[in-house]
Amino acid sequence: MKRLSSLFLVSLLSGATTLGAYKLFFEGSNNRDSIVTMASNTNNRTVGLSGEAIDFTEAAENAVHSVVHVKNVSVRTVSNPIMEYFYGQRGGQQQEQIGTGSGVIISEDGYIVTNNHVIKDATELEVTLNNNKSYKAKLIGTDSKMDIALLKISTDEKLPYSTFADSDQVKVGEWVLAVGNPYNLNSTVTAGIVSAKARNLDNRNGIQSFIQTDAAVNPGNSGGALVNTRGELIGINTMISSPTGSYAGYSFAVPSNITRKIIEDIMEFGGVQRGILGVEGAELNSRASKEFGINDTEGFYINKITKNSGAEKAGLKSGDVIKKLDNQKISSFAELTGYINTKRPNDKVQVTYVRDGETKTALVTLIKNDIFTTEFKGLELENIDAADKKKYRIDYGVRIKEINNENLKPYYEQLKGNIILSVDNVKATDVESISKFLNKKDENQSVNIQMINRMGQVIQVIIQ
Numbered sequence: 001m002k003r004l005s006s007l008f009l010v011s012l013l014s015g016a017t018t019l020g021a022y023k024l025f026f027e028g029s030n031n032r033d034s035i036v037t038m039a040s041n042t043n044n045r046t047v048g049l050s051g052e053a054i055d056f057t058e059a060a061e062n063a064v065h066s067v068v069h070v071k072n073v074s075v076r077t078v079s080n081p082i083m084e085y086f087y088g089q090r091g092g093q094q095q096e097q098i099g100t101g102s103g104v105i106i107s108e109d110g111y112i113v114t115n116n117h118v119i120k121d122a123t124e125l126e127v128t129l130n131n132n133k134s135y136k137a138k139l140i141g142t143d144s145k146m147d148i149a150l151l152k153i154s155t156d157e158k159l160p161y162s163t164f165a166d167s168d169q170v171k172v173g174e175w176v177l178a179v180g181n182p183y184n185l186n187s188t189v190t191a192g193i194v195s196a197k198a199r200n201l202d203n204r205n206g207i208q209s210f211i212q213t214d215a216a217v218n219p220g221n222s223g224g225a226l227v228n229t230r231g232e233l234i235g236i237n238t239m240i241s242s243p244t245g246s247y248a249g250y251s252f253a254v255p256s257n258i259t260r261k262i263i264e265d266i267m268e269f270g271g272v273q274r275g276i277l278g279v280e281g282a283e284l285n286s287r288a289s290k291e292f293g294i295n296d297t298e299g300f301y302i303n304k305i306t307k308n309s310g311a312e313k314a315g316l317k318s319g320d321v322i323k324k325l326d327n328q329k330i331s332s333f334a335e336l337t338g339y340i341n342t343k344r345p346n347d348k349v350q351v352t353y354v355r356d357g358e359t360k361t362a363l364v365t366l367i368k369n370d371i372f373t374t375e376f377k378g379l380e381l382e383n384i385d386a387a388d389k390k391k392y393r394i395d396y397g398v399r400i401k402e403i404n405n406e407n408l409k410p411y412y413e414q415l416k417g418n419i420i421l422s423v424d425n426v427k428a429t430d431v432e433s434i435s436k437f438l439n440k441k442d443e444n445q446s447v448n449i450q451m452i453n454r455m456g457q458v459i460q461v462i463i464q
Contacts, residue, residue, distance in 0.1 A: 056177055056191055062231030063179040064187045065130050065160040066106075067224060070114055070137070070151070072099035073124040102180050102224040103127065103151060104233060105161040106263070110135075110153040113263055114223030115238055116142045119149050127153050130187060141266035144395055145429060146254055146341070147238050148262045162225055165232035167255035168328065168339075170194055170211060178215035178237070178251075180224035190216040195250060200334035209338025210252035211235045217251040226253040235259070257342045265344070271386065275345040275366030276432065278309020279316065283333040296354060298331045299323050306367075314362040316353065323359070324352035340366070369432070376438040377447070377463050378405020383431050384419055392452050396429045397421050400451075408463070418451045421458070 074097050101118030105111070112127060119125060125137040135153040142149040171194065178190040192215030199210040211226060217237055226235030235253030265272045281302040282288055289297045300322040305312045322330050325339045326349060343349065345368035352361050369383065380402040389395055397419040403412050420428045424447055428434040438447075449461045 054175065056175070056189070056229060059177055059227060059229050059231035060179060060189045062160075063162065063177060063225060063227050064189065066104055066162040067130065067179050067181075067187070068103045068105060068112060069128040069181055069186070070101045070103045070112075070118055070223060071126040071128070072101065072119050072122040073097070073126070074099065074121045075123055100220065101222045102220075104223070104225040104236065105129075105159050106164075106233070107161055108158040110155055110159055111140075111263075111267075112137065112151040112153065113236060113259060114149050114151060115236065116144050116147045116149045118223045119151070125151060127151065129159070141270065143262045143266070143272045145272075146258060146262055148236065148254060148259055150263050150266050162227065162231070162233040164256050164260050165228055165230075165234045167211065167234045167257045170197060170228075170234055170255075172197060175229050176213045176215045177227050177229070177231075178213070178217050178221070178224070179227065180217070180221050180237075182218035182220045192216065198332060198334040198338050199252060200332065209255060209258070209334045209341065210239070211255050212250055212252055214250055221251070226256075233259075255338065258338065261342045261344075273344045274369035275340065275343050275347055276306070276309070276369050277336075277340055277349070277351075277364060278306035278311035278367060279322070280304040280306070280435070283331070283336075284321065294321065296321050299354070300330055300333060300336050302353075309367050310365040311351075314351070314364040316351065316362060316364070317355070319355070321354045322351055323354060324350075326350050345369070369430070375404070376435070378408060379403060379415075379463075381420065381431050381434070388419065392419065392456060394419070394421070394452070396427060397452070398428045398431050398434055405463075414453070415461075418453050418459075420449055420451045422450045424448050 075095070099118065099122070101114055103112040103114035103118070106113055119139060119142070122139070125139060126134055127137045128134045135155060137151040137153050140150040140152050174194045176192050176194055178188075178192070180188060182188055192213050194211060195214050196212040199212045211234065213226065217224070217240060219240075221237050221240075224237045225233050226237055228234055234256045236256075236259050237251055237253045239252040240250065262272055279300075279302045281300055281304065284292075284294075284297050284299050284301050286297050288301065289295065292301055294301070302311075302316060302320045302322065303318050305316060305318060322336065324330055325336065328335070328339045330336050330339070340349070343366055345366055347366050349364050349366060350361055351364050352359065354360070375381070379400050381398045382401040384394075384397050384399050388397070388399070400415055400418050400420065403409065403416055408415060420434075422428055423434060423437065426434070426437050446462055446464045449463060450458065451461060452458055
């Protein structure tokens, strides 16, 4: 079953890279890179392929005024080993760096959404509107797992802004627009189609349900808007797939429904409220179905139910195959996680599943992601909270909640409460993501764990 659990993982597309927030040593140069992008949502009217039948001018006009340029100023300490060796200099030299990206105005009073990697480590943020007016920006909150950040600028004027569309209604083949500032080319508009939905890159940063488009985007487009042909926001462009780092056919955006939920959480609660269904398993295909001994080749096969979760209380069992969540068809793990990421703890989701050839439904109440635990090699793991992140100056990790491994009992006091940062060089971003990685490991394989102990020291531990 460990081997089957590896179906969780999808190979990382070769050359997938974030699009922006380039760090350039500040030397007074004008060689600064910008970013922005947009795509397309459901358009109910039939569109022909002739140039006369397609008119993107209204959508482009709406979009360019709501897309902004984001400048990230940070300070980096650069050491010089030669100077340290010969002259004993310590501490290095501080250099100012400039990172650039894009953002999308989502309210007339100045709230702006962008990518987390665009504003990461910023000591100062500046936003420039399409009319060339610039403002200092305040960081309201971030979600590093989904690569979304919320900024705010103060202005007396009412700003043009993008309205959210329902990204669940986007269809493959619909026209899309990308509007932004690639290579510092302000207000550039490109067009394409939605190439795929619920694309799972499995790049271990938590994002698992992209909208894929072939609209041309390039380095400098991160944080830009994906819009439909009415100019409505359906996603925030985040990554490209390219062996060179420049456009080579495809780009990926965080869907607007997920983006909107994250922003609302940050504004209302100060942080993202994540709910989980409480199931672990694998998406089905012909090979997996054969190994599981079932006929279904589409859906999500449950091989484990989280203890005390909503799924357990609703009666879901190992061996069930999830077919729908509410009215959303589930054919892959990306579709399942993408839909759940739009929900909060205590939200109720109607699960349609197949058991022994019979279709059933169950109403499942989502539990809070913070209480999601997993066990591996006798270590029970749980997510860390904001206080831990602040105390140890980290933005990810999972805590060792309990130790049930008899071989580790002599080290109980030294290990319990420690925060795991990585396992075999894979970041432990949260319990959900690290459990997927651990499930592919054989119990007999040793693992190299990097962790922070309760004294704040980083240590390496090998567990057999």
